[in-house]
Amino acid sequence: MKYSVIIPVYKNAQSIPRLIIALTEINQRLNNEMEAVFVVDGSPDASFSMLQAELPNLPFTAQLLAHARNFGSFPAIRTGLMAATGQYFGVMAADLQEPPELLISFFEALSAGECDVAIGTRNARQDPFASRMASSVFWGLYRKLVVHDMPPGGVDIFGCNLIFRDQLLKLEESRSSLIALIFWLGFRRKFVSYDRQVRQEGKSAWTFKKKVEYMMDSVFAFTDYPIRLLIRMGTIGSLVSLAIGLMVVIAKISGAIAVPGYAATMIVVLLLGTLNLLGLGLVGDYAWRAYENTKQRPLAVVSMQLDNRERKQP
Template sequence: MKQITILIPAYNEEEVLHQLYQRLNTVADNVKKYSFEFLFVNDGSKDNTLNILKELRKHDRRISYVDLSRNFGKEIAMIAGFDYATGDAVVIIDADLQDPPELIPEMIYYWEQGYDDIYAKRRNRAGETWLKKWTANKFYGILQKTTKIEIQENTGDFRLLDRRCVNALREMRESQRYTKGMFSWIGFNKKEILFDRDPRAAGESKWNYFKLFDLAIEGLTSFTTAPLRISAFFGFTISFAAFIYMMWIIIKTLMWDEPVSGYPSLMTVILFLGGIQLLSLGVIGEYLGRIFNETKNRPLYYVNVYNDEKVRSWVETNV
């Protein structure tokens, strides 16, 4: 009997874990052809999340959990889950129940048809503000226009991955990760299914606009060098315009003896050019910072406890 691992990154999700478990349990009981593993990755939660997982595991041995040594972020929590997942396929789902577990049997059906990556695309984004929807739409539009790979729009991490997709993602060990782009980058046979996203079942979202902006920067700098090219284009354009303007000033002065404008125009030009230079340096700095972080070659995460047993010396390269 093949096994399916349901991977759930969790950070301060004590209010929803019991409800999530009940719905996952119902789905698993209705799918008789497969065995299931419920793999929770506790991403340094400060509430009662870990204790609840330990209690659930006492009553259901299908539950496994990886307790990370601190909060590493969802992207790292997912790669930790890939490292510890034992199933022939892995379903990634958020703990907040915005992604309905009842969609998993449909994913399994398409997996049986030969698809490797069955991803759920949102028809709507219930519980999200118009600003978040608008910025998400614009981000995906910009990313799609600047990258050479097709990025699925309005899709999150909710998907079923065949074991060969999981193994491919495990080989990608960069520390600054944009997993949504990695899903597209690895390729394989993909299938889209549509669903209506629900509001959070309980608790509050861990994503604020600052974190979303940071994730957007990760996405842009991970999968395209377009910002660097845009900076070079701005530099060339401004230099050319400055040369034309300089020639115009010289011609006016020599031919018509027109006085050159003084302090206001000079300050305007200096501030404008200074702003463009700082913007370009910032773009270069983003890429340079990524190089700096990757060259450290640090382990992606450390594990404190795996299934009730302390991990004394265990880094990602030993998994």
């Protein structure tokens, strides 16, 4: 197969009939050169049994994998990428909130050699107001703290070629962010915009708790911002406490402070408090450097290599 579509499945039993219709249409537009890789991520509903029953009758090549329990959507995508046999790969949401036509745009750009990874960026989303606001805050913090190149609407789906897929699978990190790893790898990118559709069946499993966990994993795996914040607070606090301490000493000498021991107590509290922040930041910086080495990410990633060793014999 030339094209592989990876579909993580979790609590999507109601949308499976519509999903199969959409995949059939995509396969036809791709000249029947598509395979679908369904990865059921420990779903408690009937998603696996429904797909298992439909598998022999599908009008396109398909694989069905099942996780032993719910590991999360990103591990499910990795499982699908490992099992896929195509030359170009695309990730598709089983709830169909991302339009299936987006995959066609991904594959056209990838097969034409325009990019190594195609990334879907949301222009707008038809979700409830509270969900839109929470998503806006989430991705705003993500851009600020983790990946500065992240589109304002965030990223849920992407497509890539074989070279990018192989490099991505080499990064075997737990408690990390697949989306952040995509940006960390670099390569040639193309952003494809789309409007997120209204969810027609079921309820999203992307809960507030999972969003917080995802944000924490992304922050601690990709940025030392909290550590640098401690260092800055400690440095600024030390300077401020020095100035205040000087004012307290002057006030004590001039007789403005009559309470015994007040000046010494203020100076000690201010100085030690800010030095603690600075010390924590410095220790944290060394811990971060050690943690970075344990990830064993490559120091550089080669996306292309050419040579002229094949020369004509005289």
